[in-house]
Amino acid sequence: MIGRKRKLMLLAGMVPILAFSLISCKHSTTQGDSTWEYHTHPEEAGWSKKKLNEAKKFYNSLGSTAVMVIYDGKVLVEWGDVTKKSNVHSVRKSFLSALYGIHIENGIIHLDDTLEELAVSDHDPLSVLEQKAKVEDLLTSRSGIFLRAGEESLMMRWNRPEREAYIPGTYFHYNNWDFNVLGTIFNEKTNTDLFSEFHERIALPLGMEDYTPEDSFYKYELNRTIHPSYLFRMSARDMARFGQLYLQNGQWAGKQLIPKEWIKTSTSKHTAVPASKEYGYGYMWWVADNGRFQDLGLYSAIGRYGQSIDIVPKENLVLVHRVDSDHLLNRTFNHVNDRDRLRLLEMILDAKL
Template identity: 25%
Template sequence: MTRIAALALSVCLTVPCLASGLPRSSPEDQGIPPSAILEFVERAERRIDALHSVMVVRHGHVVAEGWWAPYDPGTPHELYSLSKSFTSTAVGLAVAEGKLSVDDRVIDFFPDEAPDEPGANLAAMRVSDLLRMSTGHESEPSLRAADDWAEAFLAHPVPFKPGTHFLYNTAATYMLSAIVQRATGETVLDYLRPRLFEPLGIDDPRWGTSPQGVTLGGYGLSVRTEDIAKFGQLYLNHGRWEGEQVVPESWVGAATARQTSNGSNPGSDWDQGYGYQFWRSRHGAYRGDGAFGQYCIVLPEQKAVIAITSGVKDMQAVLDLVWEMLLPAMGPSPLPPAEDDRAALEARLAGLTLAPPEGPGSNATAERVSGTTFEFPDNPRGIESVTLRPEGEGTTLAFRVDGEERRISCGHGSWREGRLAFERFPEQPAAAAGAWTGDETFTARICFDETPFVASLRLEFSGEGLLLDSEANVGFGPTGHPRLVGSPAGGSAP
């Protein structure tokens, strides 16, 4: 069965799906008109490029869920900084077990890594300062190039008194992970397995580590969309899950409360205060979130949780759409059945897909250049050549990178799934689609569907040469690459 077929079977708005851990319900039974959710999806497609999944939970029941193919319900998605809220949970559990206190000094956990004569501000920094992003730093410590990440953090200047200056600081979350490991003897991932992941039925969570073998903490966790929703429901339930107190209620309250001020713009969901690795939001909500639009939104007043994964540049736009379309639709009582609207919503959710390139699968240029190898001068990306060939109902691009062949098999009008090594990135799950978007231009999109990233390649066969442009949908820096200009191997015209 393909993942797209599995997606169609997974959409169950009215039939309970007990094996997943969260029961299903119709939107109407939980006080939400299906038309409001449908309009949310439609507006997301018009305004936002692009959501990858959405799951709406009300009163503990999933009332709507959908994945934009090639994303699907069974594949984990990288969470980026949404990972921080899970690390906070590990700290709370360790505090409850008496392994540490939020009032403990940070340097006391790292006697070998701390400076011989720590400054007064560093010496005063406590676990609570790490949790609320008030370490006293003026700039975030850079850890990746360091030989020892904890040592690099502790060597970074601390010009402000801890607790007085908010600075979003992923390195601080790494230190929380390292502290949990020092205090418990286990990585945060291993520590959370029996205490959080297994009770919630979160299977096979993946989380990277530093060179020192410490769970990254501030990023790097990958789980499924429903796992995000379960985590939010746990917090909405004040730490209880299926009758058991999985996380102390006192920790849930402290972690999601406003622990520090971080701005004054009433229209920004990033200026509403910060808790213990959770953001306060407008409308009485709170959330964990991660780069490029990974969200676990908890609305206590509405008894709702919204889980979203995406690859977006404007994260505020996603929250604005939630407040605009979903929040006001959550009524206090069940609604009469709306079969036609619900059927329309089910059909729309089952057919969601990221748009593949539009155009014919072949044309005169395709026939002219098929099988011709175009070579490129030396370039920082190591791309030596590319050859385009028809393949069934699609097209294969054969790249040669640093002496190795890398094949991209593109479906036409649909996503072709598999694994590929792209440029100098290692082999990983991906799906690709392509089309002739102009008389001389072939465009391919490559979706790395365990991540937010979608790459676009544009091959323009201009005259006897080839112009290659590429760009990613999102990134932490520039998303485009300089154009490469290729020519037929041996100098002969195709």
């Protein structure tokens, strides 16, 4: 039983709360010290240098700490320190979505597995209704299970509905309980560790330049839940590789790392998001569902404070946007919202000749 196993591990002291120190890294990137290829002259690639500079001025006004734009598989622009590793926050969920695609294709995990069948539990036992939630409901944040969870913002806590307010699979509520339980289910069903899987199946094949297994860790908040959050620290240029992998339909260097059909399915809209003017929701991906960005096929991995991997298939482009939140306690960073980040993306797209 998933819940019982986790409790026993915790009681045995096998998985203590992890404290970590910030990892130092290089402070700048040049074309010579990266394996990324670069567009030497934006104009030759079909982009206006003047308009890209206007976009950079807007970027500077936001307080963002790094941006990287990949066009046709090469770096078009990079601003800020694209080698600095920091918390990607909820972008982590799209990383796990990729791993789910691999193991759903090989039959280890099934979308219609219920939490009752998976023996999922927590400090508070699930009700009969809650046990009917399926893996697919968790992937779309529609489980209908409204329990306390790790890494919750104050807004998440304040807006949490009452238990059994909605039938599983019928109501979208962005809920870290769903996402964190997916980590527990993944580890139990695959008999592996999601961080090891990510490193071996994604990071190594992509040739990530800064990420190491030590940049991933579980965060336990045992006063709230037995299910830990799975956190990643990563640089902009390594996040860009993940985005490019998706832009290439899961293929890298001639190998299919993530099933092509899963890329299509997970980045398609499965539920409306009433609170968002820009996005619907897929399987742990945000999917543009109106206007220009919908026409361009935009989908995004988004994290708190302004982290994102924005993929624009119709323009063969990936944007990575970072806000380094390492100074969270003294609040010496800005929070870049979706509206401003997408305005920056729009300015970059408008620079194409």
